[in-house]
Amino acid sequence: MNPEWTYAVLGGVLIGLAASILLIAIGRICGISGIVWGIIKPTAGDTAWRWSFLIGLIVGALFFSFKFSKAFSVESPVSIVWLAVAGLLVGFGTRLGGGCTSGHGVCGISRLSSRSIAATGIFISSGALTVYVLRHILGVMS
């Protein structure tokens, strides 16, 4: 098997493990967009775990980057303006749709939630369509 795929499965296993620990330890779904939103718009007594998780995510990435510096420094192939537009869409869309790749994609699918399975199918499809249009029709994405 392609070694990249082995790392991908191992990385996925760690993500699944992290989400499982959060669920079994404190009973919360590991959805990053929701966790972050609860920090911006805090409810009393419901922020400590969110900060801990987010800081852990960043510190974990920091440790990983000491060994594999290239993992986080790959630039997006699109310009700053597109990144800003994409950020707006991701922020707006994940709140409206109630989740992102972690909450819907990982946690929701493994709970066999029909809502999350639908959401994941939709965002993978619209993402694929976006890449298709930009790369193969307009030719603006390398």
Added chain:
Amino acid sequence: MSGMTQPTKVIGFLDFFGKWDPTLAFVIAGAVGVHAFGYWFMKKRSKPFFTQFFQLPTVQSIDAKLVIGSVLFGVGWGLSGYCPGPAFASLVGFNGGVYVFVGFMLLGMFIESKLGRKK
């Protein structure tokens, strides 16, 4: 480790009509597989180890908000190659673009909440 913090890998995964890169499918499979086991274990317990109860989503319906929100999220994901988790992790790479992305993502969340309240 999974490759999800590399926008080019993510876009490669979404490029079904070009040179498709299946790497992220392995990430999803690994994560869903482990978490399905975690969820199974959770259902055997009456409460979490450190809190009083499990807080799982109760909404079941596939409504317009879910569909529209997911479409928009997918477009942004395909445009940039970033989704929220990997974007936060990538802040440690000190690459300017991801800071712009995260800043505007937070703004997008904020705008949604403002519009949502008016409804």
